[in-house]
Amino acid sequence: MSAPTAVQVRTAAVVGTGVIGAAWVAGFLASGLDVVATDPAEGAEARLRSYLESSWDVVSELTGSAEADRGELRFVASAGEAARAADFVQENGPERLEAKRALLAEIDAAARPGVIIASSTSGIEPSALQAACAVDPGRVLVGHPFNPAHIIPLVEVVPGAATSPETAQVALAFYRRVGKKPILVRSEIPGHVTNRLQAALWREAYSLVDRGVVSVADIDTAISHGPGLRWAIVGPLTAQHLSGGAGGLRHLLEHLGPPTQKWMDDLGAPQLTHELADKLVAGMDEQLAGVDQAGLAADRDRLLVDIMRLKHTSRNLP
Incomplete structure (x- = not known):
């Protein structure tokens, strides 16, 4: 039936x-x-x-x-x-x-x-x-x-x-x-799609922290005050397309494709050891020291609702 x-x-x-x-x-x-x-x-x-x-x-x-x-x-x-x-x-x-x-x-x-x-x-x-x-x-x-x-x-x-x-x-x-x-999702793969996309970002974030390139707090700042703002409105590929100006994604890939390939080739492959986990947790504890975490979650949810409400008013977003 x-x-x-x-x-x-x-x-x-x-x-x-x-x-x-x-x-x-x-x-x-x-x-x-x-x-x-x-x-x-x-x-x-x-x-x-x-x-x-x-x-x-x-x-x-x-x-x-x-x-x-x-x-x-x-x-x-x-x-x-x-x-x-x-x-x-x-x-x-x-x-x-x-x-x-x-x-x-x-x-x-x-x-x-x-x-x-x-x-x-x-x-x-x-x-x-x-x-x-x-x-x-x-x-x-x-x-x-x-x-x-x-x-x-x-x-x-x-x-x-x-x-x-x-x-x-x-x-x-x-x-x-x-x-x-x-x-x-047209093919079965572990983690489906979105968790794999997140894992790709987490992998490099963990690697950068592990190598001492940047702090946990700075990782969060880099995303939440940078590309994360764009990603809340359009996805990462459309954001790339818009960054290409009149030439769109093709122009951007022609212009930045070679250096982007070098960056991708240089991405880290950290192992989530106990030592790395301790380092990440310590960085998070330092970042959120004195922060009301229930209030933080409430602020996140309130802003998410505001973003969703504004997105509903858009005529052109995909």
């Missing part, structure tokens, strides 16, 4: 309501969906409801939802019970392959025919998850959000070997419907 279309989804199941799962619940409710949630941890329901109350102002501002538009939340005892009631399932279990396989097998056995099962895994390849699902492995795919997931719109949709193109397209349409900005 084919999957429900995106507009036919009325109830979403959220399996696992930790940091990522709770954000999915908030976003789904703000989009008017009913949510059936489950998490085996003691006190999980109370923590989820507290999170929803504290985050509702931010989520509703981003979605334009009033309290009256909010879907209904029901908390149930098991993943199977949640899956049976749902038109779409978002799994957020521990980031361990065997744990996810066991959870997804339970969900797959209980979900109605055609219901898509999306995993929030940050790096496990979907075919490895599909292998645990005996009923309909093709409906299992990756739907990976980006933290803080109640604000950041990115979702990576990664089909597995058994996933049909039609199922992937329904998942993309569903995430667009709930206000996300999904991308289709």
Whole structure:
């Protein structure tokens, strides 16, 4: 049986309501969906409801939802019970392959025919998850959000070997419907796409700190007060294109391509040893000494909301 279309989804199941799962619940409710949630941890329901109350102002501002538009939340005892009631399932279990396989097998056995099962895994390849699902492995795919997931719109949709193109397209349409900005990852690779892009930057940042070229604080300044400002508006490749002036990306690559190749060839390849980890943590502790870190996170979230609101007013951004 084919999957429900995106507009036919009325109830979403959220399996696992930790940091990522709770954000999915908030976003789904703000989009008017009913949510059936489950998490085996003691006190999980109370923590989820507290999170929803504290985050509702931010989520509703981003979605334009009033309290009256909010879907209904029901908390149930098991993943199977949640899956049976749902038109779409978002799994957020521990980031361990065997744990996810066991959870997804339970969900797959209980979900109605055609219901898509999306995993929030940050790096496990979907075919490895599909292998645990005996009923309909093709409906299992990756739907990976980006933290803080109640604000950041990115979702990576990664089909597995058994996933049909039609199922992937329904998942993309569903995430667009709930206000996300999904991308289709066309090949399975560890870490998907965004985490690999981050890892490329982290690798050189770690190398520069390890070699004593720059401090942890200076790395953060270099990005947050430099290219990070541009990247919040357009992606790194479009930023390059705009830097090329009238000639665009082709002119920039012709002009800066040779030195860029030399820089790429000279990038470090650090090993994340205990000694390097200690150096990075010490640098972070020094940078944030005396800083209210809860306030820092709140400021980050407030500014992210402001950026997203302004981006929504743009006519030309891709």
